[in-house]
Amino acid sequence: MLSTERLMIRPFLKSDYKDLHEYLSLKEIYQYEPGQPISLVESKKIAAERAKGTDFWAVTLAGSSDKLIGHISFILTLPKHLYTWEIGYIFNPAYYNKGYASEAARAVITYAFTKLGTHRVVGHCSPENIPSWKVLEKCGMKREGLLRKNVYFRKDEDGNPQWTDTFVYAILAEDYFNDRQSPQL
16 A cells, blocks of 8 residues: 555555446546446446456545545566566546646655666556646656557447557656655655
């Protein structure tokens, strides 16, 4: 479990399914994500799966009634010996524009470098998803490049992929530790 001034970041619980459904059932969540709005039954299944694993972390308000406001994915990429993790996040729109995603992502990145011996943390997002890439930048990540039409989440009415670009961001352990010693931080 990780904590910040305003947040608790913890393993998923099966009981998180209602709060998970509250935002994963919204069409707007999937503008830059694969998938489509889910049912309450599907959210029960997803919460139960995430409760068994370690790739997804629940984000709740500190001191709250354990209300799930979003989640962080944090996945060790292969090959494991490269010590690289990929971070992602989805938050309930009711909690947008409050700095929660940046705060949670910074906490996970700090954990990665100070406790896991991580070499590199990467993140990917759509160039059109300005709030997402601003979160990555607030976490000290640097834009490393643009992958042109490298992924699609949807197909058009004729079944053709609707390709989209991806920004690639990363922060290295040396960046993290050097930035922490900077007088601005």
